[in-house]
Amino acid sequence: xxxxxxxxxxxxxxxxxxxxxxxxxxxxxxxxxxxxxxxxxxxxxxxxxxxxxxxxxxxxxxxxxxxxxxxxxxxxxxxxxxxxxxxxxxxxxxxxxxxxxxxxxxxxxxxxxxxxxxxxxxxxxxxxxxxxxxxxxxxxxxxxxxxxxxxxxxxxxxxxxxxxxxxxxxxxxxxxxxxxxxxxxxxxxxxxxxxxxxxxxxxxxxxxxxxxxxxxxxxxxxxxxxxxxxxxxxxxxxxxxxxxxxxxxxxxxxxxxxxxxxxxxxxxxxxxxxxxxxxxxxxxxxxxxxxxxxxxxxxxxxxxxxxxxxxxxxxxxxxxxxxxxxxxxxxxxxxxxxxxxxxxxxxxxxxxxxxxxxxxxxxxxxxxxxxxxxxxxxxxxxxxxxxxxxxxxxxxxxxxxxx
Amino acid sequence: xxxxxxxxxxxxxxxxxxxxxxxxxxxxxxxxxxxxxxxxxxxxxxxxxxxxxxxxxxxxxxxxxxxxxxxxxxxxxxxxxxxxxxxxxxxxxxxxxxxxxxxxxxxxxxxxxxxxxxxxxxxxxxxxxxxxxxxxxxxxxxxxxxxxxxxxxxxxxxxxxxxxxxxxxxxxxxxxxxxxxxxxxxxxxxxxxxxxxxxxxxxxxxxxxxxxxxxxxxxxxxxxxxxxxxxxxxxxxxxxxxxxxxxxxxxxxxxxxxxxxxxxxxxxxxxxxxxxxxxxxxxxxxxxxxxxxxxxxxxxxxxxxxxxxxxxxxxxxxxxxxxxxxxxxxxxxxxxxxxxxxxxxxxxxxxxxxxxxxxxxxxxxxxxxxxxxxxxxxxxxxxxxxxxxxxxxxxxxxxxxxx
Numbered sequence: 001x002x003x004x005x006x007x008x009x010x011x012x013x014x015x016x017x018x019x020x021x022x023x024x025x026x027x028x029x030x031x032x033x034x035x036x037x038x039x040x041x042x043x044x045x046x047x048x049x050x051x052x053x054x055x056x057x058x059x060x061x062x063x064x065x066x067x068x069x070x071x072x073x074x075x076x077x078x079x080x081x082x083x084x085x086x087x088x089x090x091x092x093x094x095x096x097x098x099x100x101x102x103x104x105x106x107x108x109x110x111x112x113x114x115x116x117x118x119x120x121x122x123x124x125x126x127x128x129x130x131x132x133x134x135x136x137x138x139x140x141x142x143x144x145x146x147x148x149x150x151x152x153x154x155x156x157x158x159x160x161x162x163x164x165x166x167x168x169x170x171x172x173x174x175x176x177x178x179x180x181x182x183x184x185x186x187x188x189x190x191x192x193x194x195x196x197x198x199x200x201x202x203x204x205x206x207x208x209x210x211x212x213x214x215x216x217x218x219x220x221x222x223x224x225x226x227x228x229x230x231x232x233x234x235x236x237x238x239x240x241x242x243x244x245x246x247x248x249x250x251x252x253x254x255x256x257x258x259x260x261x262x263x264x265x266x267x268x269x270x271x272x273x274x275x276x277x278x279x280x281x282x283x284x285x286x287x288x289x290x291x292x293x294x295x296x297x298x299x300x301x302x303x304x305x306x307x308x309x310x311x312x313x314x315x316x317x318x319x320x321x322x323x324x325x326x327x328x329x330x331x332x333x334x335x336x337x338x339x340x341x342x343x344x345x346x347x348x349x350x351x352x353x354x355x356x357x358x359x360x361x362x363x364x365x366x367x368x369x370x371x372x373x374x375x376x377x378x379x380x381x382x383x384x385x386x387x388x389x390x391x392x393x394x395x396x397x398x399x400x401x402x403x
Numbered sequence: 404x405x406x407x408x409x410x411x412x413x414x415x416x417x418x419x420x421x422x423x424x425x426x427x428x429x430x431x432x433x434x435x436x437x438x439x440x441x442x443x444x445x446x447x448x449x450x451x452x453x454x455x456x457x458x459x460x461x462x463x464x465x466x467x468x469x470x471x472x473x474x475x476x477x478x479x480x481x482x483x484x485x486x487x488x489x490x491x492x493x494x495x496x497x498x499x500x501x502x503x504x505x506x507x508x509x510x511x512x513x514x515x516x517x518x519x520x521x522x523x524x525x526x527x528x529x530x531x532x533x534x535x536x537x538x539x540x541x542x543x544x545x546x547x548x549x550x551x552x553x554x555x556x557x558x559x560x561x562x563x564x565x566x567x568x569x570x571x572x573x574x575x576x577x578x579x580x581x582x583x584x585x586x587x588x589x590x591x592x593x594x595x596x597x598x599x600x601x602x603x604x605x606x607x608x609x610x611x612x613x614x615x616x617x618x619x620x621x622x623x624x625x626x627x628x629x630x631x632x633x634x635x636x637x638x639x640x641x642x643x644x645x646x647x648x649x650x651x652x653x654x655x656x657x658x659x660x661x662x663x664x665x666x667x668x669x670x671x672x673x674x675x676x677x678x679x680x681x682x683x684x685x686x687x688x689x690x691x692x693x694x695x696x697x698x699x700x701x702x703x704x705x706x707x708x709x710x711x712x713x714x715x716x717x718x719x720x721x722x723x724x725x726x727x728x729x730x731x732x733x734x735x736x737x738x739x740x741x742x743x744x745x746x747x748x749x750x751x752x753x754x755x756x757x758x759x760x761x762x763x764x765x766x767x768x769x770x771x772x773x774x775x776x777x778x779x780x781x782x783x784x785x786x787x788x789x790x791x792x793x794x795x796x797x798x799x800x801x802x803x804x805x806x
Contacts, residue, residue: 011607013575014665015522021665027478034478043476051474057467064460071454071648073446075430075437104507104652108674115543119418120523136672140518172416204414233415245474247679249507262417262424269539270673271511276650278678 017140024136032356039390042356044182044242044330045381050301051245052285052294059284067280074276076102080283084238084252090292091214092224093254095231101253101263104274105246106212106239109253111137112266113173113208113235116259118143123171125164125205127156128370129363131182134175134210146171147366152324152333155181155188158195165203173206173235178225180213180329183363183376187328190223197226200233212239212251215295216380217328218303232256240282242330242380243295250274250282302330308384309377312391318399330380333360337402340373345401353393420543427539435759442793445759447585447645447733448784453704454648455688455697462687470683477679479505483686487641487655493695494617495627496657498634504656504666507677508649509615509642512656514540515669516576516611516638519662521546526574528567528608530559531773532766534585537578537613549574550769555727555736558584558591561598568606576609576638581628583616583732586766586779590731593626600629603636615642615654618698619783620731621706635659643685645733645783646698653677653685705733711787712780715794721802733783736763740805743776748804756796 029042063070081097088095103109110133118124118141125146126134146169148160156176176196179187188196200207209226227236239251255263267273285291306325309332313323322335336342342359349355360374379387432445466473484500491498506512513536521527521544528549529537549572551563559579579599582590591599603610612629630639642654658666670676688694709728712735716726725738739745745762752758763777782790 012520012609013573013607014520015518015525015575018519018665018669021668023664024668024671027667027671045476048471048475053467053474056474057464060463060467061460064456064463068451069650071456071459071650072451073448073644073649104674104678107672111673115418116421117415117417122418133672133675136668139672140669170416172418204416206415241476245680246476246675247472247474249674249676249678261426262421264430265424265427265539266421266543268427268430269510269536269542270514271507271652272536272649273652275507275652275678275681277648278681 017142029356029358032350037354038350039355039382039386039393041377041379041382041387041390041394042358043381044378046242046246047301047380047383050298052290055288055290056245056281056285059288060281063277063280063284070277070280072276073272076273077279077283079287080279083283083286088238088254092228093236095227095254096257098257098260099231099254101255101260102274102279103251103253103267104249104271105241105251106210106237107133107137108270109237109239109251110134110208110210112263112270113237113253114138114141115266116262117206118172123169124173124175125161125169125171126175126365128366128368129184129360130175130365131177131210132363135365145365150181150184150186152184152186155186155192156196158192158199161196162199165199165205170203171205173208174200175208175210177210177212178214179211179217180326180331182213182329183331183333183358183360185324185326185329185331185333187217187223187326193223193226194229197230197234201230205233207234208237209234210237212237213242213329214238215243216299216302216330218299218306219327222328227254243298244282244285244291248278248282250278302380305379305382305384305387306332308387309379309391312388316392316395318395318402321398330378332377332379334375334377336373336375336398338373341401342372342375345375345397348401349394349397353397355390355393357394420545432759432761435753440757441753442758442785442789442796444780444782444785444790444793444797445761446784447781449645449649450704450783450786453701455693458691458693459648459684459688462691463684466680466683466687473680473683475679476675479676480682480686482690483682486686486689491641491657495631496639498630498657499660501660501663502634502657504658504663505677505682506654506656506670507652507674508644508654509613509640510536510540511673512640512654513537513611513613515666515673516640516656517541517544518669519665520609521575526572527576527578528564528572528574529578529768531769531771532587532763533578533768534580534613535766538768548768553584553587553589555587555589558589558595559599561595561602564599565602568602568608573606574608576611577603578611578613580613580615581617582614582620583729583734585616585732586734586736586761586763588727588729588732588734588736590620590626590729596626596629597632600633600637604633608636610637611640612637613640615640616645616732617641618646619702619705619733621702621709622730625731630657646701647685647688647694651681651685653681705783708782708785708787708790709735711790712782712794715791719795719798721798721805724801733781735780735782737778737780739776739778739801741776744804745775745778748778748800751804752797752800756800758793758796760797
């Protein structure tokens with residue numbers, strides 16, 4: 001019998017870059033994690049029990065009752081842009097609402113910025129270990145990646161960035177996660193933020209500052225994002241996914257005002273506009289005045305979950321396993337003894353102990369074996385009890401694998 | 404004084420294709436149309452008084468009360484895909500829910516399909532006069548456009564398509580609007596649908612069938628879309644924007660099942676997923692069972708508005724102005740006497756008579772002066788009284804311009 005699919009695959013010409021497309025590792029993890037009985041420490045999902053459903057339902061009701069244009073095509077919401085500018089002020093960033101561009105989440109923010117700045121085959125400067133969603137964004141451009149390492153205590157290797165730029169490299173932009181690095185869980189030191197901004201100015205290379213986790217910081221003395229010290233060379237990417245709800249798909253970018261018109265055309269070609277209804281309801285929710293309290297609540301709850309995971313790691317993990325206390329974000333990066341086979345560890349963890357994580361090498365951008373002995377653990381999705389149980393189960397499998 | 408913006412424009416390198424980016428004509432029209440007191444016959448906006456706000460509010464309430472995962476990241480809604488497959492059956496299309504791919508509206512559907520199939524500098528076969536949003540989608544690819552003309556009574560010139568393909572052209576795809584063509588208001592004849600599908604099969608060139616207006620047909624004997632006669636070479640693009648509400652941003656594409664995985668990865672890189680909350684609420688709305696009645700209601704109401712516009716044209720327009728009765732969609736394409744300056748007409752119409760339309764040449768894909776003596780009028784957005792008033796005002800300006 002003839003396999004029709006294969007025949008068709010040969011017949012329909014697809015864009016060159018799509019030939020190498022593999023099913024998404026994230027989607028596969030989502031499948032595994034959604035199996036009944038699995039404790040998932042894999043994905044960076046917020047806790048669904050913390051969504052402010054009641055307050056959001058009130059906002060929806062108010063918008064549908066009072067705004068006849070709630071379901072119509074419409075321009076970006078001026079009130080939401082102003083509310084975002086106010087939110088940014090809480091993080092020490094001064095920006096005007098005219099510099100705020102609304103997106104369908106941080107992922108789309110990175111996508112639009114890449115399409116604005118990156119030519120096919122162009123250069124991108126980034127860390128060796130990086131958010132896979134960003135790698136997916138730039139893949140169609142078949143870019144030339146310039147990678148630098150990351151210090152687990154202070155963040156991106158700024159000396160290596162400087163060496164590349166001083167050596168003549170002129171990437172389209174530098175991609176970096178300032179707070180709660182995904183997957184490495186590090187926050188960039190204040191000193192490195194200043195130095196990286198100075199390099200951007202000196203070499204005229206913009207920084208794409210991915211701050212999706214920026215509002216989830218657990219130290220009282222958090223450092224402001226790079227956008228707070230530079231408004232022309234830092235393009236800031238923000239999101240409501242980790243503070244309000246990811247199922248709404250709303251985020252924003254902050255760029256120099258002269259780029260807004262170009263971004264508007266790229267956005268229009270993508271999906272016309274971010275849902276008018278969602279823009280208006282998120283704005284109405286913020287207008288109710290409880291969002292700042294909600295963020296403070298999340299910080300407190302997620303900090304407790306982080307501490308539950310840290311204490312379980314202390315209690316159950318063997319010597320030779322290392323991790324640090326993350327001051328922001330939703331992940332802990334765990335280094336296992338050299339040579340640990342994390343693929344086997346994951347298979348056994350899921351099959352025998354019904355617990356999931358992401359092997360570190362999945363985040364490696366340069367195709368090497370970096371992160372091969374590491375795993376990324378999420379502490380936002382599960383409650384403290386499940387986290388403790390998950391870590392215990394994982395410790396049992398680890399013992400078998402290391403034996 | 405130094406113009407900082409210009410200095411920065413020189414300093415920050417943007418992607419090559421963005422240099423030619425102009426502010427969107429659609430956004431400019433939206434600005435004009437939203438001025439107080441303007442009767443807008445310009446954009447293809449649905450009538451906001453017809454949105455099923457009450458039923459949708461009930462659906463939202465139900466989802467927020469009963470579904471704990473309503474605001475979480477999540478996979479595409481299986482129930483919504485099944486409901487779309489049922490909807491398509493009403494139009495004579497047999498498809499499985501596994502062939503339905505959810506998008507943030509038809510615009511995103513076209514965007515994802517183009518990224519799947521089109522290489523930079525690749526060929527696209529399309530009509531000379533085409534939806535500007537589609538032109539924006541392919542612009543970043545700097546494509547080689549193969550254009551054919553359109554018969555105002557029967558649609559795309561299929562002979563010209565055949566001549567191009569027989570002559571060796573192998574475009575990435577053929578873009579065509581089956582029903583209620585934007586801007587030409589024509590519906591493709593049944594015979595041409597069959598012939599175009601045969602050409603797609605023979606030459607192995609997929610058809611991107613943009614059917615955004617397909618559910619708004621005003622004849623009792625409407626012809627099914629091309630997807631009803633071919634499931635491998637026709638990629639169908641559908642939308643809830645014209646039947647439910649554009650402010651939600653939900654649409655779909657129907658493709659051969661083996662392409663779903665690749666599309667999922669492209670979609671994930673774009674915006675992770677279409678809003679879970681919106682997917683679930685649209686599905687809950689359809690589940691209430693009144694959507695088919697609502698579509699029938701819209702057909703009846705929009706048909707009445709179409710007839711109001713036709714009768715006003717009859718009453719007020721001078722000899723030498725021509726139009727046809729559209730059997731679907733939301734536009735009437737009006738041909739004015741040769742040499743009519745529609746740019747001046749628009750300026751005077753807005754300034755003196757407070758009425759807006761879109762000059763025909765705005766839709767011209769090949770940079771020529773085609774459509775220069777034509778205008779596109781929308782009849783869905785305004786009620787019959789306003790339509791009659793708008794056509795009268797436009798007739799007065801037209802008289803001045805032709806004088």
